[in-house]
Amino acid sequence: xxxxxIDRLIQLLARLPGLGPRSARRVxxxxxxxxxxxxxxxxxxxxDAAEKVQPCSQCGNLDTIDPCAIxxxxxxxxxxxxxxxxxADLWALERARIFAGRYHVLGGTLSALDGVGPxxxxxxxxxxxxxxxxxxxVVIATNATTDGQTTAHYLTDRxxxxxxxxTRLAYGVPVGGELDYLDDGTLAAALKARRAx
Amino acid sequence: xxxTDEAIVLxxxxxxxxxxxxxxxxxxxxxxxxxxxxxxxxKSRGLYQPGNxxxxxxxxxxxxxxxxxxxxxxxxxxxxxxDDALKLEGLLAACAVAEGALxxxxxxxxxxxxxxxxxxxxxxxxWPAIYIKLELGLLRELGFGLDLESCVVTGxxxxxxxxxPRTGRAVTTAAAAxxxxxxxxxxxxxxxxxxxxxxxxxxxxxGLALSAHFLERHVFWPHNKTLPASRTRFVDRLAGSATISGxxxx
Numbered sequence: 001x002x003x004x005x006i007d008r009l010i011q012l013l014a015r016l017p018g019l020g021p022r023s024a025r026r027v028x029x030x031x032x033x034x035x036x037x038x039x040x041x042x043x044x045x046x047x048d049a050a051e052k053v054q055p056c057s058q059c060g061n062l063d064t065i066d067p068c069a070i071x072x073x074x075x076x077x078x079x080x081x082x083x084x085x086x087x088a089d090l091w092a093l094e095r096a097r098i099f100a101g102r103y104h105v106l107g108g109t110l111s112a113l114d115g116v117g118p119x120x121x122x123x124x125x126x127x128x129x130x131x132x133x134x135x136x137x138v139v140i141a142t143n144a145t146t147d148g149q150t151t152a153h154y155l156t157d158r159x160x161x162x163x164x165x166x167t168r169l170a171y172g173v174p175v176g177g178e179l180d181y182l183d184d185g186t187l188a189a190a191l192k193a194r195r196a197x
Numbered sequence: 198x199x200x201t202d203e204a205i206v207l208x209x210x211x212x213x214x215x216x217x218x219x220x221x222x223x224x225x226x227x228x229x230x231x232x233x234x235x236x237x238x239x240k241s242r243g244l245y246q247p248g249n250x251x252x253x254x255x256x257x258x259x260x261x262x263x264x265x266x267x268x269x270x271x272x273x274x275x276x277x278x279x280d281d282a283l284k285l286e287g288l289l290a291a292c293a294v295a296e297g298a299l300x301x302x303x304x305x306x307x308x309x310x311x312x313x314x315x316x317x318x319x320x321x322x323x324w325p326a327i328y329i330k331l332e333l334g335l336l337r338e339l340g341f342g343l344d345l346e347s348c349v350v351t352g353x354x355x356x357x358x359x360x361x362p363r364t365g366r367a368v369t370t371a372a373a374a375x376x377x378x379x380x381x382x383x384x385x386x387x388x389x390x391x392x393x394x395x396x397x398x399x400x401x402x403x404g405l406a407l408s409a410h411f412l413e414r415h416v417f418w419p420h421n422k423t424l425p426a427s428r429t430r431f432v433d434r435l436a437g438s439a440t441i442s443g444x445x446x447x
Contacts, residue, residue, distance in 0.1 A: 017214055112293045112427035113208050146247050146275050146289055150427070153282035171279065185243035185276035192277060
């Protein structure tokens with residue numbers, strides 16, 4: 001029905017998150033119909049990204065320059081490092097525009113069942129950065145899952161001999177959240193982590 | 198096919214984009230896996246954290262199918278322990294050992310009850326002793342129980358202080374004297390009727406070494422597996438802790 005080029009395009013698109021074979025066919029058709037305005041610019045942007053984007057040698061963020069724009073920004077506070085699991089978490093914090101320090105991307109969490117150990121994570125460079133005189137605080141922003149928090153405790157231990165204070169994100173009720181609709185785990189953690197008014 | 202049972206979450210791993218494959222420990226269906234549709238979503242993620250106690254319903258067209266789970270929370274143990282490094286490691290170690298040791302879909306009600314006892318004991322200072330008893334109970338359920346009632350050499354029931362690494366039977370201090378170096382230490386809290394309170398950390402470590410030896414030898418090594426990394430981290434953390442919730446050090 002279609003040529004091998006289109007089949008290959010559909011096959012590759014179907015491997016993207018959120019797309020199955022049917023939606024990949026729709027996307028491929030959409031791109032081919034809008035060759036000049038969409039397909040060619042997209043192909044050029046992807047080639048550009050493949051050639052230029054690389055992990056930052058300091059924090060593990062993805063950028064076209066090394067060190068990345070965040071590490072190279074002199075307005076950023078060098079005394080505070082926020083440790084996140086993945087680049088997506090870094091982007092989430094950047095979207096919120098609430099953190100003016102620097103980041104460190106671990107590249108995952110410790111997971112016994114998936115065979116991920118400390119040597120598989122970007123922990124050594126974090127310790128090196130934490131030992132720098134300018135760094136005063138490390139915020140551990142791993143996910144509030146058992147694996148995320150196990151990793152957080154492990155990092156806390158490893159950072160014990162660095163002269164930094166180690167903090168973590170709070171657990172609790174989300175802004176706009178109604179108690180009636182919260183899951184039991186979040187409620188339990190929020191109640192346990194209550195603090196004085 | 199459909200059943201509903203109390204369950205403890207042992208493992209949850211991503212499957213596809215939105216689903217998760219969850220492994221549960223149930224009293225009547227043993228270790229049982231199933232798919233959770235939308236398991237990575239915000240509603241389900243917290244529910245299927247390892248260690249949580251849930252009430253799960255399994256549905257499948259045939260009994261041998263993977264099937265799917267729906268569940269509601271009974272006790273969010275994972276959320277309650279996130280803050281405590283040692284307890285969290287202990288919980289994950291128990292989940293990983295049960296996941297690695299138990300055969301699938303073989304009922305082991307005693308292991309479920311033991312796991313429940315551990316979860317309930319997590320607030321008490323002597324919980325590592327319950328953890329060790331859970332591992333020894335797991336061995337017993339799998340047919341590799343230790344005999345800690347009497348000395349394998351003399352038959353005496355007093356003065357038991359060692360365990361033979363080959364037979365898994367207790368030995369008295371006197372009978373063990375010539376081979377002491379080769380034997381495993383038997384911590385007193387594992388003897389019948391012994392108190393689980395004020396147990397020194399060194400005794401917990403001896404108990405963990407004892408259960409680790411037999412778990413490796415009878416359960417993990419025959420399947421070309423090693424003890425889970427989370428258990429090793431739990432032992433390391435326990436060894437490094439000066440005191441646990443007021444418990445005396447060795």
